[in-house]
Amino acid sequence: MVREISDRFKEKFPSIEPKEIPYEQRGYHLFIEAEKNNIVDIAGFFRNEGFYLADLCCVDYVDYLELVYFFNNHNKLCRIKVTVKTDPDKPSAPTISHIYNMAHWYEREIHEFFGVFFEGHPFMVYLFLHDGIDHYPLRKKNVPVPEWDRQILNSFRPEEQEDGFFLNLGPQHPSTHGVLRVVVKMNGEYMLSAEPVLGYLHRMHEKMAENRTYQQFLPNAARMDYLGALNFNLGYVATVEKLCGIEAPERAQYIRTITCELNRISSHLLWFGAFVADLGGLTPFLYTFDDRENILDILEATAGSRLTYSYFRFGGLYNDLDENFVDAVKQFITRLRSRFSMYENLVTGNVIFINRVKNIGVMDKGYPIRYGCSGPVIRSTGIPFDIRRHEPYAVYDRIDFRIPTGTTGDNMDRYLVRIQEMEISLDIIEKALKDLPAGPYKAEKIPKKLKPPKGDIYHTIESPRGELGVYIVSDESDVPYRMRWRVPSYSNLMTFPELARGSLIADAIATLGSYDLVIPEIDR
Amino acid sequence: MCDLAAIINIIGKETARLILGLIGVLIVVVVNALVLTWVERKVSGHMQKRIGPKEVGPYGLIQPFADGLKLLGKELLTPANVDKPLYYLAPVIVFIPVLVSFIVIPFDGFLQVKDINVGILVILAFSSLSVLSILIAGWGSNNKYSLIGATRSVAQNIAYEIPLLLSLLPVAFMANSLSLRDIVEVQRQGWFVWRWQFFAFLIYFIAATAETNRTPFDLPEAESELVAGFHTEYSGMRFALFFLAEYTNIFIASAIATTFFLGGYLGPVLPGIVWFFIKTYFLVFVIMWFRWTFPRVRFDQLLNFSWKILIPVAFANLILTGGILKL
Numbered sequence: 001m002v003r004e005i006s007d008r009f010k011e012k013f014p015s016i017e018p019k020e021i022p023y024e025q026r027g028y029h030l031f032i033e034a035e036k037n038n039i040v041d042i043a044g045f046f047r048n049e050g051f052y053l054a055d056l057c058c059v060d061y062v063d064y065l066e067l068v069y070f071f072n073n074h075n076k077l078c079r080i081k082v083t084v085k086t087d088p089d090k091p092s093a094p095t096i097s098h099i100y101n102m103a104h105w106y107e108r109e110i111h112e113f114f115g116v117f118f119e120g121h122p123f124m125v126y127l128f129l130h131d132g133i134d135h136y137p138l139r140k141k142n143v144p145v146p147e148w149d150r151q152i153l154n155s156f157r158p159e160e161q162e163d164g165f166f167l168n169l170g171p172q173h174p175s176t177h178g179v180l181r182v183v184v185k186m187n188g189e190y191m192l193s194a195e196p197v198l199g200y201l202h203r204m205h206e207k208m209a210e211n212r213t214y215q216q217f218l219p220n221a222a223r224m225d226y227l228g229a230l231n232f233n234l235g236y237v238a239t240v241e242k243l244c245g246i247e248a249p250e251r252a253q254y255i256r257t258i259t260c261e262l263n264r265i266s267s268h269l270l271w272f273g274a275f276v277a278d279l280g281g282l283t284p285f286l287y288t289f290d291d292r293e294n295i296l297d298i299l300e301a302t303a304g305s306r307l308t309y310s311y312f313r314f315g316g317l318y319n320d321l322d323e324n325f326v327d328a329v330k331q332f333i334t335r336l337r338s339r340f341s342m343y344e345n346l347v348t349g350n351v352i353f354i355n356r357v358k359n360i361g362v363m364d365k366g367y368p369i370r371y372g373c374s375g376p377v378i379r380s381t382g383i384p385f386d387i388r389r390h391e392p393y394a395v396y397d398r399i400d401f402r403i404p405t406g407t408t409g410d411n412m413d414r415y416l417v418r419i420q421e422m423e424i425s426l427d428i429i430e431k432a433l434k435d436l437p438a439g440p441y442k443a444e445k446i447p448k449k450l451k452p453p454k455g456d457i458y459h460t461i462e463s464p465r466g467e468l469g470v471y472i473v474s475d476e477s478d479v480p481y482r483m484r485w486r487v488p489s490y491s492n493l494m495t496f497p498e499l500a501r502g503s504l505i506a507d508a509i510a511t512l513g514s515y516d517l518v519i520p521e522i523d524r
Numbered sequence: 525m526c527d528l529a530a531i532i533n534i535i536g537k538e539t540a541r542l543i544l545g546l547i548g549v550l551i552v553v554v555v556n557a558l559v560l561t562w563v564e565r566k567v568s569g570h571m572q573k574r575i576g577p578k579e580v581g582p583y584g585l586i587q588p589f590a591d592g593l594k595l596l597g598k599e600l601l602t603p604a605n606v607d608k609p610l611y612y613l614a615p616v617i618v619f620i621p622v623l624v625s626f627i628v629i630p631f632d633g634f635l636q637v638k639d640i641n642v643g644i645l646v647i648l649a650f651s652s653l654s655v656l657s658i659l660i661a662g663w664g665s666n667n668k669y670s671l672i673g674a675t676r677s678v679a680q681n682i683a684y685e686i687p688l689l690l691s692l693l694p695v696a697f698m699a700n701s702l703s704l705r706d707i708v709e710v711q712r713q714g715w716f717v718w719r720w721q722f723f724a725f726l727i728y729f730i731a732a733t734a735e736t737n738r739t740p741f742d743l744p745e746a747e748s749e750l751v752a753g754f755h756t757e758y759s760g761m762r763f764a765l766f767f768l769a770e771y772t773n774i775f776i777a778s779a780i781a782t783t784f785f786l787g788g789y790l791g792p793v794l795p796g797i798v799w800f801f802i803k804t805y806f807l808v809f810v811i812m813w814f815r816w817t818f819p820r821v822r823f824d825q826l827l828n829f830s831w832k833i834l835i836p837v838a839f840a841n842l843i844l845t846g847g848i849l850k851l
Contacts, residue, residue, distance in 0.1 A: 167668050175748035189672070189823055278748045280739055280820025286572035346817075352740055353819050505672075506822045509749050 001076045002029040005049065012045055013038065021081075027242065027458035028070065028079035036093055039069075039084050043096040043103075046071045046080070052369045053096075054079070055458075055469050055486040056106040058114045060140045065091045065114060068471070070458060070486075074368065074378070074385045079458065086116060088139075095121040101498075102372040102491055113138040113206075115145070128199035128523060137207055138482075164192055171200045175278045175509050178519030182496075182512075184505075191508050194500040196493060201523040209483035214240050214314070214450045217480070222308035224485065225521040227270055229309045230263035230299075231463040232521075237312040238393055239459035239470040243452040244314070251439045252316040257394045258329070258432045259299060259311065261425040265336070266295040267464035268422050271516040275415065276347055278513035279356050284347055291336055298328045314450060316442030326433060333426050340423065348419070354412070361499045361511035363409035372491040375466020376417045377515060381409035387462035399431050411514040418516070449478050465489050465516055487521045542627075545637030549626040553619075553772050558588040560771040563805075564812055571816045598760035603665070606757065610664030615758065615765035618657035621650035622772045629779050630705045632789045632796035643704040644696055647780060648689055651735065654773065655681040658744060658754050661766070665757040673753030676823060677737065677744035683830040684734040684741075690838035691728040694721055694845035695784045708788035715787040720845065725785040727838050729807070732777035734826070736770065739815040743823055778807035 006018045009032070016038070019031040034042050043053070055070040069082040086093055095118040097104040107118040108127040115136045118124060129137075136143045170181040179200035185192040205224060209217050221236040222229035234256055241248060248256075269292045273285035296306045301322040303311035311318050322328075347353055368378040368385070378385050384403040388396040404420035406413025452474040460469040466488030475481040492515045500508040532540040562577070562585060569576025577584030602611065628643040630636040640646055655678055662674020696702055698721070699710040716725070734741035745753030755766045782788055782803040789796030821829070 165668060174751060186668075189676075276819060280742070280746065280748060281818060283568075283572050283816045286574065290573055347819075350819065352821050355825055356819060356822055504822060504824070506746070506749050506820075513748075 001073070001078045005078060005080070006030060008049070009045065013042065016042075018080075023079075025242075026456065027239075027460075028081045030078070030080040032080065032082045034082050034084050036084055036086065039067075039082070040094050040096055040099070042082060043069070043099045047099050047369070049073075050075070050369065051078075051080070052372045053100040053102050053106075054372060054460075054467070055471065055484070056103055056110070057471060057484040057486075058110045058116060058138070059473055059482045059484075060088070060114060060138065062088070062140050064088060065116060067093055067110070067116065068484075069096075070469070070471075074383050077391050081458070088143075091116040092119055093117075094119050097121055100372070101370045102494055105490070105494055112136075115139065115143060115149070117149075126199075128202040130199060137204060138210075169194075175513060176519075177274060177513075177517055180493075180517065180519050180522075184500075184508075186505070189504050189506075191500050191503055191505060194497050194508065196496060198523055201520045203520075203524065205524045206483055206485065209480050211479070213478045214452075214480065217483070218313070219308070219310045222310055223520065224487065224524055225463060225465070225489075225518050226307055227267040227518055228263055228464040228521075229307060230260050230303075230311060231461060232468065233309055233312045234260055234394070235459070235461045235463065235468045235470050237314060238461065239457060239472055240314055240450065240452070242459055243455075243457045243472055243474060244450055246315045246443060246446060248316050248443055249440050250437050252441050252443075253395045254432050254436050255317060255321060255441065256312060257396065257399070258429050258436075259303070260394070261429045261432075262295050262299060262329070263309075264464045265422050265425050266292045266299075267516075268418050268425075269295075271418060271464075272343070272347075275510075275513040275516075276353070278509055279353065281347065281350075281353070284343065287339075287343075287346075291339060294328075294332045294335065298322075298325065298332060301325065301328070313442070313446075315446040316440070320441045326436075329429060329433065333430060336422070336426060340419070343419070348416075356506075356510055357411035357415060357514070359408065360411045360507045361503070361514060363495065363499065365409075367409070367495055367498075371495045373466065373488075373495055374491065375462070375464070375488050375516075376414055376421065377466065377492045377495075379404060379417050380406035380413035382407055387460050387467055391460055393459075393461050395432065395435075396428075398435070399428055401428050401431075411510055414514040451476060451478050460486075463488055465518065465521070466492060485524055487524065489515065489517045489519075490522045493517055493522060542638065545627065546623070549623055549637065552626065553622065553768070556775050557768045557771040558592070560774065560808065561588045561591065561767075563808070564771075567809065567812045568816050571813075592764070595761055595764040600762060601759045603667075603757050605666045607664040607666060610660045611757075614657045614661035614664055615762040617660070618654060618766060618769040619772075621653040622769055622776065624650045625776050628704055629776070629783060630708055630788060631800050633705075636705060639703055639705045641701070641703045643707075644692055644702045647704075647776075648685075648692070651688075651773075651776070652681065652685055654769070657769075661758070662744075662754040665754070667757050669750045669752070669756050670754050673744040673746075673750045673756070676746075676750075677754060679823075680734060680737075680741065680743060680826060683827050684731045684834075687727050687830060687834040687838045688731040688735060690835065690842055691724040691731065692780075692784055694724050694842050697842075697845055697849055704783050704788075708783055708790060711787040711790060715790075716785045720848075721785060721841075723837065723841050725781065727834055727841070728781055728785070729810075731830075731834065732781065733811055733814060734830070736773045736777050736811070738774065738811055740818040740821050741826060742815075742820060743826060746820055748820075774808055774811055775804065778804045778811065781807050 009018050021028055021031050023029050051071040051073050054072040057068050059066045064085045065088050067084040071080040084093055093116060095107055097107055105127055107121055110116050111124055112126040112129050134144060164185050164187040167184045167186050169184050170176040171179040181197040183195045183197055205220050208220055221232045225232045269288040273288035276284040300306045302325055303309045363381050365381050368383055382405050384405050386403045401424050404417050406417050454474060454476045456473040458471045460467055468488055469486030471484035472480050473482040499511050566576040577587040580586045580590045625647050627637040628640050628646050658677045659674045662670040695716050699707040737744050755763055786803045789800040791799030
């Protein structure tokens with residue numbers, strides 16, 4: 001696959017030589033150094049080849065700014081890194097947002113954090129930061145924001161018009177699950193357009209990472225996604241381990257898999273309750289919390305915390321499993337299995353529920369490539385894309401599991417996919433428990449101060465919401481030079497304006513609920 | 525005591541009865557709302573594997589009083605830019621139709637403020653008025669969520685008023701009277717819900733759930749969509765008045781169902797008033813049961829359900845009943 005793409009690329013762009021990179025070390029197969037004037041053509045080439053844009057970020061090397069594009073394929077693993085260098089004094093690049101809709105927000109993000117201006121971008125407005133920033137936060141040197149650039153932000157003020165009215169859905173609204181704000185243009189009960197406004201929970205984790213050592217950043221990972229904290233924890237730890245060449249022992253890998261799956265179930269359970277609550281049924285919310293409580297208790301006994309775990313450490317775990325862990329998990333598996341039929345009776349088979357979710361918010365198969373959405377959202381469209389299978393980490397390559405897919409990509413499919421995923425997670429836990437080896441839970445001789453070798457690395461895992469990517473650039477010091485988080489909810493939410501256009505407000509709320517958004521993760 | 529007798533002599537027996545009745549009705553309304561808040565919290569608690577209130581008084585029985593005191597002590601916030609006269613008026617007039625409906629309901633053979641020979645019409649006419657206060661509240665609040673909630677409420681009430689009326693008429697046909705007491709007395713031969721009017725009962729109950737804005741038809745205050753709908757901007761006692769009115773509406777809807785279909789105060793052994801309240805509160809419980817079980821329907825589905833299913837079925841039922849009676 002890599003060789004084929006490389007050959008076809010050379011055919012199309014004879015002047016550029018794609019370099020093959022050892023995947024085990026770097027997390028990507030091909031490295032292409034592009035120029036400003038051909039990046040649009042290159043993006044178009046990958047779009048035609050069926051690749052999606054996994055990530056787009058920027059790194060400030062002081063002498064130059066480097067835009068990093070990551071492409072990947074849904075069917076066969078082939079990660080490609082494309083870089084474009086730009087002048088730090090007047091940084092600019094052509095937009096690729098007309099090729100990949102996903103680049104739309106990513107370019108806005110880079111614009112506000114680095115000051116890179118994307119030529120041809122239709123809506124170059126700040127995404128996270130609001131009025132009053134005076135310098136670009138992620139630049140290594142203090143670069144003030146020029147006056148003309150601040151004007152852009154202020155121009156985004158919706159005005160009342162004759163043919164409809166604007167409604168601020170959030171930031172305080174019962175069904176935005178946190179502090180998402182959607183500026184909606186309404187015509188009666190219908191939504192004419194919807195524009196999410198982010199940044200109400202923005203904490204700049206990426207900047208924090210540049211100011212603390214690798215160990216000190218550990219708790220931050222859990223704070224990004226409080227529902228899938230262990231998965232984010234694993235995403236960070238595994239990336240740094242790969243970067244430093246540390247190998248966690250077998251037992252630790254198994255325990256990581258088991259606890260991550262428990263965490264996935266707890267996240268899905270909470271989503272289940274919240275989704276039905278969005279549709280007006282309040283009782284299932286309490287039922288799922290009851291089930292979820294079991295998981296929290298089990299994990300608390302082992303990891304020490306209930307929500308924002310920092311259980312995984314470089315080279316292993318914080319401590320070994322609690323002595324009751326295995327029994328408690330087995331008990332929980334039996335309990336939850338018996339509860340699914342109740343949920344089926346209460347919710348899945350309910351006529352009102354079916355009418356509210358069936359054929360609402362339909363995504364065709366083009367969405368995942370254009371928006372780079374992942375997790376249950378992409379699986380609902382019928383593409384069996386799961387990082388656990390696509391790019392196995394921990395011990396997922398040793399465990400056989402089914403990937404549930406939908407057919408139409410509507411809210412019902414997203415709902416059913418997640419319900420099935422919970423059942424499959426239970427199976428995975430059961431299998432992993434059976435094979436759980438004895439032995440150390442922690443690698444020996446892990447240095448107190450990690451100083452990874454020079455270079456960059458891209459590593460992904462499957463968080464409960466989808467593809468979580470961590471990109472770290474190391475400069476041989478004990479502090480990351482640049483850390484970039486590709487979070488799943490972000491690209492999932494991007495599809496919302498397109499899905500919500502022209503729909504009833506009640507349907508749009510249902511669609512918003514079906515994404516399983518976690519706003520702190522989006523805002524970072 | 526003799527003063528009272530003198531007063532009654534002066535103002536006339538009928539007027540005195542009305543005044544006393546209204547005082548009684550007010551007491552029933554308040555006590556009922558207190559009881560229902562407690563019941564709702566307990567019912568929802570037990571349905572959701574919780575206990576509900578239990579700290580204030582035995583079984584949390586004093587909780588509604590504590591809530592009421594808290595609401596009384598709260599500041600009455602008036603947001604800027606509201607339409608002040610309308611904003612103040614809405615919570616007051618939400619009560620008028622509710623109180624009037626109580627007058628004609630027979631709680632027992634002798635316990636009825638006034639038996640009017642067009643009792644059904646009084647109830648139907650005044651229950652449609654409650655939508656007016658919702659509309660005023662939504663418009664006066666000058667809030668987009670409130671306004672959407674109010675418009676939804678109007679459309680919903682118009683749509684469900686018709687099946688409501690159509691489901692009560694066959695009963696009036698069969699009783700050959702519009703007086704509520706006569707309708708109850710006719711049921712000594714058997715409750716109407718078992719005497720060919722089962723579908724009418726179902727239609728009435730669904731429509732009544734929609735009229736009282738309860739889940740699955742609680743669109744005017746749909747929490748996940750419209751925050752709190754028409755009463756988003758109300759706080760303190762003004763909010764409490766809407767709350768009171770909602771519970772009183774539920775009670776009235778159930779009381780009418782009891783009177784028309786479940787034999788009203790009729791029943792063996794126990795006194796009539798006890799039977800009346802048992803039946804009514806059972807229906808109230810069912811409405812609460814709906815709320816804590818079902819998700820919410822969508823707005824267009826709600827209207828379609830009324831216009832395309834409930835109204836044709838209710839019409840068919842009405843014509844059938846009329847035809848059979850004529851034969």
